[in-house]
Amino acid sequence: MARPLTATVDLEAILQNYRxxxxxxxxxxxxxxxxxxxxxxGAVEVSRxxxxxxxxxxxxxxxxxxxxxxxxxxxxxxxLEGVFEGDEWALCEQYGFWSALENAQQLDELQxxxxxxxxxxxxxxxxxxxLGVDKETAPAFVAALKGCGxxxxxxxxxxxxxxxxxxxxxxxxxxxxxxxxxQSIGDIEASVANSAAIMKWSVPEGGWIRPxxxxxxxxxxxxxxxxxxxxxPAMTLSSKVISTRKLKQGDRVGYGLGYVAAEDHILAxxxxxxxxxxxxxxxxxxxxxxNGEAACLAGRVSMDMITxxxxxxxxxxxxxxxxxxxGGDVPVEEVADYAGTIGYELVxxxxxxxxxxxxxxxxxx
Numbered sequence: 001m002a003r004p005l006t007a008t009v010d011l012e013a014i015l016q017n018y019r020x021x022x023x024x025x026x027x028x029x030x031x032x033x034x035x036x037x038x039x040x041x042g043a044v045e046v047s048r049x050x051x052x053x054x055x056x057x058x059x060x061x062x063x064x065x066x067x068x069x070x071x072x073x074x075x076x077x078x079x080l081e082g083v084f085e086g087d088e089w090a091l092c093e094q095y096g097f098w099s100a101l102e103n104a105q106q107l108d109e110l111q112x113x114x115x116x117x118x119x120x121x122x123x124x125x126x127x128x129x130x131l132g133v134d135k136e137t138a139p140a141f142v143a144a145l146k147g148c149g150x151x152x153x154x155x156x157x158x159x160x161x162x163x164x165x166x167x168x169x170x171x172x173x174x175x176x177x178x179x180x181x182x183q184s185i186g187d188i189e190a191s192v193a194n195s196a197a198i199m200k201w202s203v204p205e206g207g208w209i210r211p212x213x214x215x216x217x218x219x220x221x222x223x224x225x226x227x228x229x230x231x232x233p234a235m236t237l238s239s240k241v242i243s244t245r246k247l248k249q250g251d252r253v254g255y256g257l258g259y260v261a262a263e264d265h266i267l268a269x270x271x272x273x274x275x276x277x278x279x280x281x282x283x284x285x286x287x288x289x290x291n292g293e294a295a296c297l298a299g300r301v302s303m304d305m306i307t308x309x310x311x312x313x314x315x316x317x318x319x320x321x322x323x324x325x326x327g328g329d330v331p332v333e334e335v336a337d338y339a340g341t342i343g344y345e346l347v348x349x350x351x352x353x354x355x356x357x358x359x360x361x362x363x364x365x
Contacts, residue, residue, distance in 0.1 A: 004240035004271050007354040008327070009041050011049040012361040013232035014215050018050060020230060021198050021211035028193075028205070031078060033212035034068075035060040040277070040350035041216055041235060044071045045358050051075050058210060062088050062097070069095050078121060081131070082106055089113035100157065102131045107141065111148050118152040120145050121191060124181050126174040128161040135181035142185050155189040155208065156182055163196035164220050171201055179204075196220040199229065218332060218343040225331040226343075235347060236327025237278075237354065241290065242305075243269040244317050253307050254299030259284050265313040267298060270323045275303040277350040278325060279339035286338035289324040290317065297338075 022030050032054045038046040047057055047068050056076035059065050061084070065077045082100040083089055086109030092099055093115040101107060102123035110117070122141055125132030133141055138156070145151045158178050162170040175192070182188060182204075190207035195214035197203055200221075213219075217226040217233035226233055247267050253259040261267075268290065274280035278301060286297040288308060293315050299307040310317060326332040332343045339346070 002355060003353070004242070005276060005354045006238050006357055007040075007350060008236045008238065008357045008359060009045070010232070010234050010236075010359050010361065011046065012359075013217055013234040014041070014046055015050055015053065016232050017215045017217055017234070018054065018211065021195075021209060021214060024198055025193065025203065025209050028203075028207055028209045029055040031056050031058040031208060031210045032215060033058045033080075033210055035064060035080065035212075036348045037350075039213060039216050039218075039344065040347040042356055042358070043068065044073075045356075047071070047073045047075075049358075049360075055208075056098070062091060065097050066091070066095060076118070078119075082123075083109070086113060089115040089117070092117055100131075101141070101145070102133060107144060110150065111144075114150065116150050116152075119155060120151050120153075121155045121157045124156055124158045124178060126158040126160075126177040126181075127170060128159055128174075130159070132158065135177060135184065138181045139185050142188065153189070155191055156185065157191035157208075160192070160194060160197055160201075163194060163201060164222065166200055166221075171197065175201075175203070194220070213344050216347060218347065222342075223337075225333050227331065233327060233332070235332070237272075237325040237350075238327070239270050239272045239323045239325060241268045241317065241319050241321045241323060242271050244319060245269075255302065256300055259299040259307070261298075263313060265309055266317040268295075268308050268317045268321075268323075270306050270308055270325075271304070272306055272323075272325060273302045273304040275351065276353045277346070278306065279336070279341060279346060281341070282335065282339040287330055287334055288326075289328070289330055290315075291321045295323075 034043045037043045051073050058078040058080050078098040089110050098119040100121045100123050123132040145154045160171050162168040190204040193203040193209040195212050198209050217231040219226040247261040249263050251261045272278045280301045288295050294311040295308050298309040326335045336343045336346050
């Protein structure tokens with residue numbers, strides 16, 4: 001018997017979210033961003049399912065891209081962080097990868113490698129100050145890339161720092177900076193929009209959008225769920241009750257004895273913990289469901305187990321009952337809020353310990 005912890009991933013939901021992103025920006029081509037193991041959803045399985053429809057995929061690093069190619073994925077793949085070593089340019093040519101480029105060393109190593117690359121995405125630092133060239137040097141980089149005889153097309157890209165905050169004017173300032181750089185270069189495609197920008201900002205027409213977290217049905221905005229803004233959540237993390245016991249008022253539970261029973265009730269132990277990716281800093285009261293009824297965390301999260309109680313103390317608790325940790329009527333964004341983090345982190349920190357089950361809408365794969 002396997003440990004009863006399952007991450008059920010609805011591949012059709014991910015495809016529908018990709019189509020929704022394209023519908024919101026209909027003049028643009030769209031990457032499906034599958035970095036970090038498709039945000040914890042399984043990059044190979046997700047990419048195979050989307051392969052016949054997407055314009056291209058995007059990953060963080062070359063090892064992620066190679067894993068997709070070796071799994072049979074044929075769509076173009078972009079390395080969002082570019083190459084880390086000069087010899088990776090030859091691999092980009094061999095596998096047909098596209099790459100971001102953001103500094104002089106990468107440019108020099110590309111030219112020295114003589115590798116032929118179909119598309120280079122020149123990253124512009126428009127204000128996030130993490131990666132990229134500035135608007136003064138961008139024209140020279142574009143000229144060098146176009147003149148080296150190794151690059152088929154150059155696209156200008158940037159990344160927004162505050163697109164998830166609609167009251168912050170930083171995104172408008174970054175867009176203005178980006179357009180200044182673009183005008184100084186001339187005719188060049190653009191790629192600026194992450195999930196938040198796709199959904200709520202006016203971005204340059206044409207070019208490439210980069211839906212990431214929204215593909216998986218998770219909101220890029222604080223205090224709202226993906227479902228409430230038209231997305232289909234893709235993952236349900238579930239486990240089972242593996243033990244029950246009666247608590248009396250005043251009994252204390254867990255490491256540090258941080259939960260104190262306010263009344264007599266049944267306590268359940270569930271097979272999941274921070275070793276599986278469930279957030280260690282989730283507090284008492286973090287929501288979940290048992291057999292479809294509201295329940296909550298009661299005690300500190302352990303490595304392999306949590307203890308929980310029903311919201312309605314009169315409800316029955318028994319071994320083997322299904323526990324939904326997030327998904328369905330338990331939004332991952334709400335669980336993340338109780339843990340002092342964001343939905344992005346919860347799903348991407350998933351380990352290999354849960355059994356992954358893939359469905360296509362209602363039909364199991």
